Amino acid sequence: xxxxxxxxxxxxxxxxxxxxxxxxxxxxxxxxxxxxxxxxxxxxxxxxxxxxxxxxxxxxxxxxxxxxxxxxxxxxxxxxxxxxxxxxxxxxxxxxxxxxxxxxxxxxxxxxxxxxxxxxxxxxxxxxxxxxxxxxxxxxxxxxxxxxxxxxxxxxxxxxxxxxxxxxxxxxxxxxxxxxxxxxxxxxxxxxxxxxxxxxxxxxxxxxxxxxxxxxxxxxxxxxxxxxxxxxxxxxxxxxxxxxxxxxxxxxxxxxxxxxxxxxxxxxxxxxxxxxxxx
Amino acid sequence: xxxxxxxxxxxxxxxxxxxxxxxxxxxxxxxxxxxxxxxxxxxxxxxxxxxxxxxxxxxxxxxxxxxxxxxxxxxxxxxxxxxxxxxxxxxxxxxxxxxxxxxxxxxxxxxxxxxxxxxxxxxxxxxxxxxxxxxxxxxxxxxxxxxxxxxxxxxxxxxxxxxxxxxxxxxxxxxxxxxxxxxxxxxxxxxxxxxxxxxxxxxxxxxxxxxxxxxxxxxxxxxxxxxxxxxxxxxxxxxxxxxxxxxxxxxxxxxxxxxxxxxxxxxxxxxxxxxxxxxxxxxxxxxxxxxxxxxxxxxxxxxxxxxxxxxxxxxxxxxxxxxxxxxxxxxxxxxxxxxxxxxxxxxxxxx
Amino acid sequence: xxxxxxxxxxxxxxxxxxxxxxxxxxxxxxxxxxxxxxxxxxxxxxxxxxxxxxxxxxxxxxxxxxxxxxxxxxxxxxxxxxxxxxxxxxxxxxxxxxxxxxxxxxxxxxxxxxxxxxxxxxxxxxxxxxxxxxxxxxxxxxxxxxxxxxxxxxxxxxxxxxxxxxxxxxxxxxxxxxxxxxxxxxxxxxxxxxxxxxxxxxxxxxxxxxxxxxxxxxxxxxxxxxxxxxxxxxxxxxxxxxxxxxxxxxxxxxxxxxxxxxxxxxxxxxxxxxxxxxxxxxxxxxxxxxxxxxxxxxxxxxxxxxxxxxxxxxxxxxxxxxxxxxxxxxxxxxxx
Ligand SMILES: Nc1ncnc2c1ncn2[C@@H]1O[C@H](COP(=O)(O)OP(=O)(O)OP(=O)(O)O)[C@@H](O)[C@H]1O
Ligand SMILES: [Mg+2]
Numbered sequence: 001x002x003x004x005x006x007x008x009x010x011x012x013x014x015x016x017x018x019x020x021x022x023x024x025x026x027x028x029x030x031x032x033x034x035x036x037x038x039x040x041x042x043x044x045x046x047x048x049x050x051x052x053x054x055x056x057x058x059x060x061x062x063x064x065x066x067x068x069x070x071x072x073x074x075x076x077x078x079x080x081x082x083x084x085x086x087x088x089x090x091x092x093x094x095x096x097x098x099x100x101x102x103x104x105x106x107x108x109x110x111x112x113x114x115x116x117x118x119x120x121x122x123x124x125x126x127x128x129x130x131x132x133x134x135x136x137x138x139x140x141x142x143x144x145x146x147x148x149x150x151x152x153x154x155x156x157x158x159x160x161x162x163x164x165x166x167x168x169x170x171x172x173x174x175x176x177x178x179x180x181x182x183x184x185x186x187x188x189x190x191x192x193x194x195x196x197x198x199x200x201x202x203x204x205x206x207x208x209x210x211x212x213x214x215x216x217x218x219x220x221x222x223x224x225x226x227x228x229x230x231x232x233x234x235x236x237x238x239x240x241x242x243x244x245x246x247x248x249x250x251x252x253x254x255x256x257x258x259x260x261x262x263x264x265x266x267x268x269x270x271x272x273x274x275x276x277x278x279x
Numbered sequence: 280x281x282x283x284x285x286x287x288x289x290x291x292x293x294x295x296x297x298x299x300x301x302x303x304x305x306x307x308x309x310x311x312x313x314x315x316x317x318x319x320x321x322x323x324x325x326x327x328x329x330x331x332x333x334x335x336x337x338x339x340x341x342x343x344x345x346x347x348x349x350x351x352x353x354x355x356x357x358x359x360x361x362x363x364x365x366x367x368x369x370x371x372x373x374x375x376x377x378x379x380x381x382x383x384x385x386x387x388x389x390x391x392x393x394x395x396x397x398x399x400x401x402x403x404x405x406x407x408x409x410x411x412x413x414x415x416x417x418x419x420x421x422x423x424x425x426x427x428x429x430x431x432x433x434x435x436x437x438x439x440x441x442x443x444x445x446x447x448x449x450x451x452x453x454x455x456x457x458x459x460x461x462x463x464x465x466x467x468x469x470x471x472x473x474x475x476x477x478x479x480x481x482x483x484x485x486x487x488x489x490x491x492x493x494x495x496x497x498x499x500x501x502x503x504x505x506x507x508x509x510x511x512x513x514x515x516x517x518x519x520x521x522x523x524x525x526x527x528x529x530x531x532x533x534x535x536x537x538x539x540x541x542x543x544x545x546x547x548x549x550x551x552x553x554x555x556x557x558x559x560x561x562x563x564x565x566x567x568x569x570x571x572x573x574x575x576x577x578x579x580x581x582x583x584x585x586x587x588x589x590x591x592x593x594x595x596x597x598x599x600x601x602x603x604x605x606x607x608x609x610x611x612x613x614x615x616x617x618x619x620x621x622x623x624x625x626x627x628x629x630x
Numbered sequence: 631x632x633x634x635x636x637x638x639x640x641x642x643x644x645x646x647x648x649x650x651x652x653x654x655x656x657x658x659x660x661x662x663x664x665x666x667x668x669x670x671x672x673x674x675x676x677x678x679x680x681x682x683x684x685x686x687x688x689x690x691x692x693x694x695x696x697x698x699x700x701x702x703x704x705x706x707x708x709x710x711x712x713x714x715x716x717x718x719x720x721x722x723x724x725x726x727x728x729x730x731x732x733x734x735x736x737x738x739x740x741x742x743x744x745x746x747x748x749x750x751x752x753x754x755x756x757x758x759x760x761x762x763x764x765x766x767x768x769x770x771x772x773x774x775x776x777x778x779x780x781x782x783x784x785x786x787x788x789x790x791x792x793x794x795x796x797x798x799x800x801x802x803x804x805x806x807x808x809x810x811x812x813x814x815x816x817x818x819x820x821x822x823x824x825x826x827x828x829x830x831x832x833x834x835x836x837x838x839x840x841x842x843x844x845x846x847x848x849x850x851x852x853x854x855x856x857x858x859x860x861x862x863x864x865x866x867x868x869x870x871x872x873x874x875x876x877x878x879x880x881x882x883x884x885x886x887x888x889x890x891x892x893x894x895x896x897x898x899x900x901x902x903x904x905x906x907x908x909x910x911x912x913x914x915x916x917x918x919x920x921x922x923x924x925x926x927x928x929x930x931x932x933x934x935x936x937x938x939x940x941x942x943x944x945x946x947x948x949x950x951x952x953x954x955x956x957x958x959x960x961x962x963x964x965x966x
Contacts, residue, residue: 008751016748024736059394062414066534077394103732104746107794110696110728111749112721118749155532157396158389159409159416238394244523246377246391248335248516259297266289274283276699283700 013113017125021091027129030087031136037083038075038141042068046148059238064145067154069167072141073241076178079137080234085210088182091129092189093202095122096272100197100279115273123190123265130182138175142168160243170240177237177250184230184260185210191268197279227252230260312466312490317454320468320488324445327493331381331521334463336436338374338512342502342600375515378436379522387526388436402527409531416531419540437512441486441495444472451475451565462487462496463514479503479566480602480617492519502601509601559615562626569616569626594624648707649674649802649833650695655704657687657694664690666857667704672835672850674801677828679844679865680837682854683958688837689729691854692806696726709801722752725800727808731791735780739771739790742779747797765793770819784811792820796827803827805836809843821847841951851950855958869948873918876926878933879942883913889936890917893924912941919945 021027042064045052051065059077063070096119099105108118145151154167162170189206196202213231216222226232233253239246315323376390388399398409404421457469467487474481480502487497497513531537559570589596589607597620598605606614606623614623650672657665665687672678682688693699695706697717706713711720733742743762747753753761766775769789774782782790788811795803805824809817824847828834838844844851845865852862861868876895880886883899890897895917924932926945933940 009748009753009755010751012748012751012753012755016745020734020737020745023741102734103730104734106693106698106728107726107732107746108749109698110721110724110726111746112697112718113749114718114751117751153533155411155414155535157394157411158398159396159407159411159529159532159535161530161532235393239391242389242391242396244526246335259293263290263293263297266293270287270290273286274700276693278693278699 010117013117014121014124017121018128021125021129022132026090030090031132034079034083034087034133034136035140037079038071038137039144041075041078042071042141042144042148060241063154065149067152067164067167068145068147068149069142069151069164069171070154071145071149072138072171073174075137075141076134076174076237077235080178080181080237081214082210084133084137084178084182085185086207087133088126088130088185089189089206089210090203092126092186093193093204093206094199095126095190096193097196097202098193098199100277101199103279105279106277109277116269119190119194119268119272122193123186123268126186126190127183130179130186134175134178134182137178138171142171156243157238157241158243162243170245173240173245173250174237177240177253178234180254180257181230181234184257184264187261187264187268188230191264191271194268194272194275228256230256232256312459312468315456315468317456317470320456320470321445321454323468323493324441324470324486324488324495325493329383330492330494330519332494333377333379333518333520333522334436334514335375335377335516336512336514338376338510340373340510341507342509342602378438379526381522381524381527385524385527387522398529400527400529402529405529407529407531409529409535413536414532414534415536415538417538417540418531437486437495437498437514440498440512441488444484444486444498451567457485459490460487460497462489463517465496465517466490467496474566476566478618478622480604480619481566487513500602505601562629563616563618563622567616567618567622569614569618569623571626572613572615592620592624594627597623647674648672648710649676650678650706650708650835652691652695652706653704655691655694655706656702657690657699658702663857665694668854668857668859670706670852670859671862672833674833675828675831676850677824677834677848678836679848679851680835680854681839681841681844681851681954682837683839686854686958687857688854689806692726692728692804692835692837696721696724696728696804698728722750722798723801724804725795725797725802726804726806727791727795728804728806730807730810731787731794733779733782733787733790736778738776738778739782739786739793740766740775742790743794743797746794750798753798761797765796766790768796768823769793785813785816788812789816792823799830800827800832803832803834803836805834807838808836809838809840817843841949841954845950853954853957860957861953865950868953869950873920873948875946875948876917876919876929877942877944877946878915878938878940879912880915880933880938880940881911881913882938883915885936885938886913886915886933889933889938890915890929892936893929893932895919895923895929 041061045061045064052061058074060070060074064074096105099108109115113121151164151167153161153163154170155161156170185206188209189202192205192209193199193202210231213229214234217226217229217231233249233256236249236253239249374390376388378389379387384401384403386399386401390397392412395410395412397411398407400407400409406419406421408417409415451474453473453475455471455473457471460467460469467489470486470488472484472486474483482501482503482505485497485499485501485508486495488494489496496517497511499508499513500510501507502509559572561568561570563569586596589598591597592606595606595608598607599620603615603617604620604623606620606627608614608627612627614627616623616626648671650670652668652670654667654669655665656663656667668687668691670691680688680691690699694701695708695713697714700714708717709720709723711717713720733739734745737745740762743765744758747758747762748755763772763775766772769792771786771789771793774786779787779790788808792805792808795805803824808824809820812820821843824834824836828847836844836848848865850862850864851868853860853868876890877900878886878890887897887899897915897917900914900916919926923929926943930940930943
């Protein structure tokens, strides 16, 4: 025994956590729901007699018929304000609270998983989910778009035309932006998750917070607060579709999300490392 | 567990670090510029040479009007009414955008919307206007002697506004230089223009003039008696290297509505306060000038939206803001000026 | 929080003697004192019964000892390591079942065990599958390994929980109510499992309110009442502080009392024993027996010699139950 102890296998918990996450039917149901949005949208556009004109329907919809890639971008526009954060709220809000309500939290802790290690692993798996979620929208969008409309030249907001390769790069950037947008939310969710033993309550609280932040973002009286809301840059990915790319909002968003991750990560640490696990 | 409070320490430290770095970034040293008299700063501004650059700018206005809901459709809103509402929209809403200036007569202005963009591209004698929301482009070729027309597309930028203000106002204005400011990371002189007359709503105009290049980096307009500027346009990012030449070679995208417009280019300028048919007459000079736009076919004051925003006064309806008053006279003429109502009424009567 | 430096010095001495050691351990939930200054000493190698009525603070004590909850005051050591500072070092050597088993319902039994094993960074992934299979086999769940945990019965879950505690060789096994929900067969198996684990040298700390069970398997016990530790020691010690009693069943009640008194015993008639026929004219006579009294067989001989007809004769060892009831009270209501 003492000989074995020198070797540790710290990564095993993350692997196991990801397995648990992606073995759950709930996770797949959420990803399937996200995937259905680009598919539905593309099929509806395909079946409609007239292609959408400029300015009709959600942003970029008129681009879809020129370049299937834009199905992915339009789907991200549609999912970013609500569907995507909702799924992230479920995963991050459930992170600790879900284990607590199952009772498995006490067994993980006496295993011993280590409280900080467990928190980090939980956040890492939430990040993995954010990636999977926006990746799902992006990839399904690409696939269905390419299948139904083919790939071709695409028009940027500035009126310049780009080729297929550039369109792939731009939509990847949009996907990256959306993923980064979810990181702050995931940290908020993780913190809320340490506050309660009721997983559903934590998920609901995170979802409500997302909506509240977006509503506050609409109130001009609170203009001073807007740059500090984690939802502030959520739709700023239009800046990645200008020529040349405007990096300002992308970078500001990355910094803002990093600040949220640091602050709510620290709060989650403070709470979880001092919490009595009585579930 | 006497030391549990220490677990909360990071949660206390992180906001401090964030606040600290934000504060540090905000005040990161405006290096000292040599003293200059207002006249010297004005000369620096006037004598600046052609400088290729790219910059991001931000325009905010708070003129004391309610923000119009985006995309308001005025019933039957073509012609003058549409022109007035879009002018109102321009007055009350905030914009961000970019400017690229390349060689002489090469410029591109982009005004950003959340999911759209308006572009004006000037390349020699070619002028393109592109509006992404409509996927519509318009092209015009300027006559060879067009001169300074090329810059008319840049009306929203600090450069253009500063030039116009200085041209219009210097004779009737007191000039001073305030403490140096930092705009877009560059040290600048803050040239303050204070009207010599009381007969205007404008309290002061301040122009931040780049200490090195003489380029205007920021313009603020403050209404009389107010503290915060009612209007501000400033670069947030400025790069003094020449932008990629490809940016000025515009080809309208496939599927766009392309319209060929013949010069004169006024129709392209997007200055919606005047329709091409009605050249305004200007009476008075400097700060006190009043523009009078002749009546269109339609009675403006009957538009429901305008009735909401205006109030009845002697001789017409008044749209009142901190900086500008607009009098829609009973005879249909529109009088605009940065002046008190009485002066508009007097101007309406004198014609 | 205990300091780490003295902990290192004492490690050798205490770790050879005590698996769990608490001093003045107190846990309050707001105003309520759930555990009130207890001094536990669980010797290594012991099978230690932790007894107490419902709500007496057993589970709370276990939670605090395993670092799930912070003690309000007091200090403790587990396997020679201070709690909570040294827990990361101690816990891999501790298997635990705390207030019932808990699992991911959507994972199979075996996957649940793999998950918990992965949480321990000292557990070797290479041997994981073998160890999981062995643990399942040990609790008789080999055939249900692939079944989803949501489809497990109460007893199967209990077994799976015990299997999780046995995933790696442990120095200390903490079992909170391990036979909860098990059928008689399962209860017997758990008992023999505990014996076999103990035989390997593992200290077993088992909380229970089933006294018979504790009596059968434990070498040591402690009794909790309303948050306080009211008795602690080896089973013999605990019993020893009770009284051995001789009981004579006889038709000649008065003669028996007289004769026993004559032998120096404090005899008295008591109600006839259960099962004795009502129609038979028998009496029961009891007398506490202490060390310097005659041996039981000599008592019988003396009684018979004196013409007392003896129908039955018992020497009753003190039961843990009597001791338990004496210490914690008769009442059925939970004390708080
Ligand atoms: N989370 C909690 N909050 C407040 N009080 C609690 C909490 N958990 C337990 N208690 C109280 O602490 C006391 C001890 O509870 P504990 O669960 O330790 O009892 P127990 O001995 O394990 O009982 P049982 O035999 O029923 O399992 C009880 O009075 C209980 O009400
Ligand atoms: Mg209990």
